[in-house]
Amino acid sequence: MSKALLDRLATLLGDKLLETTDFRGDEVALVAPADWHAAAEFLRRDEKLAMGQFTDLTAVDYPERAPEEPRFDVLLFVRNPETHKRLRLKTRLADGKTLATLTDLWAGASWAEREVYDMFGISFEGHPDMRRILLYKEFEGHPLRKDYPIDRAQPLVPYRDADDTHKLPPFGVDEGQPFARTDWSRRLEGLDAQVSPSLAVAAGQRASLSSEEVHPVHAPEPAADAAASEN
Amino acid sequence: MEPLDTHDFTDDDTLELPAEPMRLNMGPSHPAMHGTIRMVLDLDGETVVNVDVQPGYLHRGFEKSCERGTWAQVFPYTDRLNYVSPMLNNVGFALAVEKLCGIEVPERGQYYRVVLGELARICDHFTCNAASGMELGAFTPFLWLMKVRDWIWDVLEKETGARLTHSFGRIGGMAMEPTPDLAMDIRAILPEIEKVVVETETMLVRNRIFMDRMQGTGVLSKERALELGVTGPMLRSTGVAYDVRKDSPYMVYDRFDFDVPVGEDGDNYDRFCVRMEEVRQSMRIVEQALDQMPTDGPVSVDDPRMMLPDKERVYNSIEGTIAHFKLIMEGFAPPKGEVYSFTEGGNGELGFFIVSDGSGTPYRVRVRPPSWFNLQSARELLIGGMIADIIPTFGSVNMIGGECDR
Secondary structure (H helix, E strand, O other): OOOHHHHHHHHHHHHHEEEEEEEOOOOEEEOHHHHHHHHHHHHHHHHOOOOOOOEEEEEEOOOOOOOOOOOOEEEEEOOOOOOOOEEEEEEEOOOOOOEOOOOOOOHHHHHHHHHHHHHHOOEEEEEOOOOOOOOOOOOOOOOOOOOOOOOOOOOOOOOOOOOOOOOOOOOOOOOOOOOOOOOHHHOOOOOOOOOOOHHHHHHOOOHHHHHHHOOOOOOOHHHHHHHHHOO | OOOOOHHHHHHHHHHHHOOOEEEEOOOOOOOOOOOOOOEEEEEEEEEEEEEEEOOOOOOOHHHHHHHHOOOOOHHHHHHHHOOOOHHHHHHHHHHHHHHHOOOOOOOOHHHHHHHHHHHHHHHHHHHHHHHHHHOOOOHHHHHHHHHHHHHHHHHHHHHHOOOOOOOEOOOOOOOOOOOOOOOHHHHHHHHHHHHHHHHHHHHHHHOOHHHHHHHOOOOOOOHHHHHHHOHHHHHHHHOOOOOHHHOOOOOOHHHHOOOOOOOOOOHHHHHHHHHHHHHHHHHHHHHHHHOOOOOOOOOOOOOOOOOOOOHHHHHHHHHHHHHHHHHHHHOOOOOOEEEEEEEOOOOOOOEEEEEEEOOOOOOOEEOOOHHHHHOOHHHHOOOOOOOHHHHHHHHHOOHHHHHHHH
């Protein structure tokens, strides 16, 4: 239909354009990670392409690929608001490598890149605010990686340290309801640390709830107390 | 006791209150906000200096969950994306898988999808506008619009068996044929809906209090909206006439005569009016679709690879039993490949990027939630405004937690 878009991109990028596909009307251009930002800049700034509308940015994990091949596909979806043409830019990125951010071209890429970072652990260089977005900062692992098991338990998170906050957590780090299925056989053997406080005390996994090292008791000083009662 | 007023304050500058920004947490659960979201606000008096919008409190791992069932088992999850208009999500996902397979649903099924989808869109827009009014103190229009939503839910319940989570879409069609009363039931409520739209507009659109709160607050420019990936009524309120149904028509949307309402200023008031007008356009589409819809014929493709056999065949023939068993246990296997399919959801462009490795389980299902990108723009809408403007702005952005956080 509109092979013109891919041809235009091919003239702009030359041999940096590694591969183009057109499956079911979706036009895809593949570039190397080093050319990611340059290719995206052509999409945005070239007056014939003029992909002014940001649509989406996401990734796909392929751990089954040969070890020398990059593990992740990162995809950018953009659209031209005048001609309604769409193009998908794709790159293949190895685990542990970073990609240049596109937030300077489309501000909308910000949350999408944060989500890819959150879900796949791919970080984007130059992003102004590279934090997790859907999950919390203590979350271990990146759940949309294929090697992250869907029923994996996450550790309980202690109360965050904030200035001037004197609040005792209701549970220790190792107690309470875990965020996944309970392993009852391990729990009955006393191996699962996430047990109720009394069982944990009995199993010697933690000190008693009333002991001083768990909950320090702040008693008023007796001298000051006595002085106050005299007045 | 020492009197308090002995000190002369008149020439004492040091007693001026220090003007340092105050940090305020709004949410995750705040009575004035619908949706569970946290906003960390930096305030200078009542003016918002900076805001950090933190979504994610409704994250249930939609995309991860999709990777362990069959393709058909994704439908119940899509119901819970935008839970105000689940039918649009059902159809959006079904269209994505059909695009991957290169199949097209029979004409009657397409009209059926359009009719139910537009009813869902009316519900979606009404819910948003009703809440917008209610949050500014107008409780009566809220009740009127909820009443209409209930009429529509009655129709959807009669058609699908469920009021809210229909799970009615199928790869290659719909779960059931339309009931014989479909056209009659809908034609009975359409004029009543029109009356409520007029009533609500009379109550709110020229209401001084409502206009003062909505006009000029939460302003978004056209260029910024495009760059941020904002779509749907929110983008149209800025003046960009982008509607997927018009610009890249899918199903039978190119056969209907309808308009794409646009705003001018991109403020809360325009978003409210655009949604109200879109309800009218959806009603036009429903009327035309009911007129054009064939009265008989299949609603689903006749392809045993993806459609479950009739219950009669399942219970009475070994072929039917095996076909049923294979589809339930192994699932339908689309060809290998990846496609991006997009439809007009309640809040904007609802896209599904799906990757198939040729097996009965999706390799990757990425949903492009319109709310996610609309909410991303909320930071810019809120900065510089008053703290009280957060409520109407957040209401008209219409962040749906299920879809945004997935």
